[in-house]
Amino acid sequence: xxxxxxxxxxxxxxxxxxxxxxxxxxxxxxxxxxxxxxxxxxxxxxxxxxxxxxxxxxxxxxxxxxxxxxxxxxxxxxxx
Amino acid sequence: xxxxxxxxxxxxxxxxxxxxxxxxxxxxxxxxxxxxxxxxxxxxxxxxxxxxxxxxxxxxxxxxxxxxxxxxxxxxxxxxxxxxxxxxxxxxxxxxxxxxxxxxxxxxxxxxxxxxxxxxxxxxxxxxxxxxxxxxxxxxxxxxxxxxxxxxxxxxxxxxxxxxxxxxxxxxxxxxxxxxxxxxxxxxxxxxxxxxxxxxxxxxxxxxxxxxxxxxxxxxxxxxxxxxxxxxxxxxxxxxxxxxxxxxxxxxxxxxxxxxxxxxxxxxxxxxxxxxxxxxxxxxxxxxxxxxxxxxxxxxxxxxxxxxxxxxxxxxxxxxxxxxxxxxxxxxxxxxxxxxxxxxxxxxxxxxxxxxxxxxxxxxxxxxxxxxxxxxxxxxxxxxxxxxxxxxxxxxxxxxxxxxxxxxxxxxxxxxxxxxxxxxxxxxxxxxxxxxxxxxxxxxxxxxxxxxxxxxxxxxxxxxxxxxxxxxxxxxxxxxxxxxxxxxxxxxxxxxxxxxxxxxxxxxxxxxxxxxxxxxxxxxxxxxxxxxxxxxxxxxxxxxxxxxxxxxxxxxxxxxxxxxxxxxxxxxxxxxxxxxxxxxxxxxxxxxxxxxxxxxxxx
Numbered sequence: 001x002x003x004x005x006x007x008x009x010x011x012x013x014x015x016x017x018x019x020x021x022x023x024x025x026x027x028x029x030x031x032x033x034x035x036x037x038x039x040x041x042x043x044x045x046x047x048x049x050x051x052x053x054x055x056x057x058x059x060x061x062x063x064x065x066x067x068x069x070x071x072x073x074x075x076x077x078x079x080x
Numbered sequence: 081x082x083x084x085x086x087x088x089x090x091x092x093x094x095x096x097x098x099x100x101x102x103x104x105x106x107x108x109x110x111x112x113x114x115x116x117x118x119x120x121x122x123x124x125x126x127x128x129x130x131x132x133x134x135x136x137x138x139x140x141x142x143x144x145x146x147x148x149x150x151x152x153x154x155x156x157x158x159x160x161x162x163x164x165x166x167x168x169x170x171x172x173x174x175x176x177x178x179x180x181x182x183x184x185x186x187x188x189x190x191x192x193x194x195x196x197x198x199x200x201x202x203x204x205x206x207x208x209x210x211x212x213x214x215x216x217x218x219x220x221x222x223x224x225x226x227x228x229x230x231x232x233x234x235x236x237x238x239x240x241x242x243x244x245x246x247x248x249x250x251x252x253x254x255x256x257x258x259x260x261x262x263x264x265x266x267x268x269x270x271x272x273x274x275x276x277x278x279x280x281x282x283x284x285x286x287x288x289x290x291x292x293x294x295x296x297x298x299x300x301x302x303x304x305x306x307x308x309x310x311x312x313x314x315x316x317x318x319x320x321x322x323x324x325x326x327x328x329x330x331x332x333x334x335x336x337x338x339x340x341x342x343x344x345x346x347x348x349x350x351x352x353x354x355x356x357x358x359x360x361x362x363x364x365x366x367x368x369x370x371x372x373x374x375x376x377x378x379x380x381x382x383x384x385x386x387x388x389x390x391x392x393x394x395x396x397x398x399x400x401x402x403x404x405x406x407x408x409x410x411x412x413x414x415x416x417x418x419x420x421x422x423x424x425x426x427x428x429x430x431x432x433x434x435x436x437x438x439x440x441x442x443x444x445x446x447x448x449x450x451x452x453x454x455x456x457x458x459x460x461x462x463x464x465x466x467x468x469x470x471x472x473x474x475x476x477x478x479x480x481x482x483x484x485x486x487x488x489x490x491x492x493x494x495x496x497x498x499x500x501x502x503x504x505x506x507x508x509x510x511x512x513x514x515x516x517x518x519x520x521x522x523x524x525x526x527x528x529x530x531x532x533x534x535x536x537x538x539x540x541x542x543x544x545x546x547x548x549x550x551x552x553x554x555x556x557x558x559x560x561x562x563x564x565x566x567x568x569x570x571x572x573x574x575x576x577x578x579x580x581x582x583x584x585x586x587x588x589x590x591x592x593x594x595x596x597x598x599x600x601x602x603x604x605x606x607x608x609x610x611x612x613x614x615x616x617x618x619x620x621x622x623x624x625x626x627x628x629x630x631x632x633x634x635x636x637x638x639x640x641x642x643x644x645x646x647x648x649x650x651x652x653x654x655x656x657x658x659x660x661x662x663x664x665x666x667x668x669x670x671x672x673x674x675x676x677x678x679x680x681x682x683x
Contacts, residue, residue: 017105038131045302049098057291
């Protein structure tokens, strides 16, 4: 399975309009500046649109960091 | 030779929505650097979370020449902010207040047991709340109010009966919408946004996503939110007198099917005979409807003027010449023609919408004319009306309202500074097309297409000689001919096999019996690439001189100077009306520089 981190990092860079932003699997809302609720909604919406996947209610609340998010995206893509 | 791809235009309406969602912050930053934006203050009182809506609305407004400042009520506090604690919104001094509520904000639906006699009471209770909001805003702020009506509820428990029974939610939504309509019709300060129609256009299944409602208190999908923002932007533009006023139309394969210069008037697809003809007719009817409500129509087409005008003499053409306020049919670049139309009509190009089936024409017009709207209409004419409609380019507010609004909120024509550099020259535009050509000698795969092209190409055709398949086959193998074809691909797609040159050997001369090209790739320097390739093949056969002929017909005037432009010298000609040309190969150097040539080896 391809490593989605580089792609996800690109999405983060675009969404936060910061070409230098570096994301790791450990990144989360407290380590990324400006990651507020609207940015979170933007991220989720953009990722859903890009990968044509849909997050079920509650799935996102359990994610601790970007690594969890990538794993969930990959599970979703595999289930398509 | 080829440059890196230019950044695509920054027009959000041509971005796919998923890309817009990702790039909106950067887009916003770039748009904010524009000069001449009109400041505008908009308060949004929401029954739902409105941050996503504001995000998209802001980008669309920026793109349309406004720099908005927003006030947003806390989630669900639309009534409180307007009626009970209006201090903050008064201090914000909005030009426009948008009350954004949805059917989930309806407080008291009638019970299933509701009777016809009881229903008006429920309607009145709900409307009283909204009337209080509007009255308060009018009295305390005196601004323009936009209120949306209600979309259908996600579930209709009673099925069909839901729309009929006094206790049905569908019925109730309809009754409320009638009330809001009546209020808006009677009150010029109150503009109704037809959310019900916007949601219906997208379809309720794609409009409401319960998970977004539960998680974020947003009552629409992101597609829905974008549609609301698009409609609001059009309304704001209309309030400030900035709706578009002119529709500029291409002709061939836009207003009718076929190429009039090649096919002739009789062969055009228009009328009721075939599905395609019906589609073009429907689009013409749509354009005529626009004209009848005051939108000016203009033609901008690469054609000879008399040929182009003849198309409207077609008995099935719904549009007639007198429907057009400006008519430019010539061989100049389209952006130049559109600027000329703007001067003629004395209107700014930012009030123009341009429709053309050819993506390359759309790209150059959009890049060269800041402010013009160039919707990505694709190439299926059946979809053109709905694409234009979805863009909301010609949004009116009722005449009276427009006048009142104009008096209160003065409209200005600000100078729009373009976001990206125009192409420095035509060559840079050609480079941006990222063209790749396959040029090779005739081979079996293409003989049929080659014969077909010789029989249907009339405009870019130096001799208009027609060939049968057998004749083409013979020329391909007899060793006495040099025949090459060219295929051209650009970043918008494959144009297919579009050019043919056929020369006949006579000792060290090559007589060019045929040189033709499809008009869809005019002015792409494809003829230069063809000449390069022809010279190369001719040299391999020991040719020292090319001899070209131009035999004029009613339709091929555009290539009268073809050989002259390619550097041939005029020589005496046997034909009475034609001209003849020669090119010595000894010193010829390849000239093509905007098209990448693909090598193919098929001997």
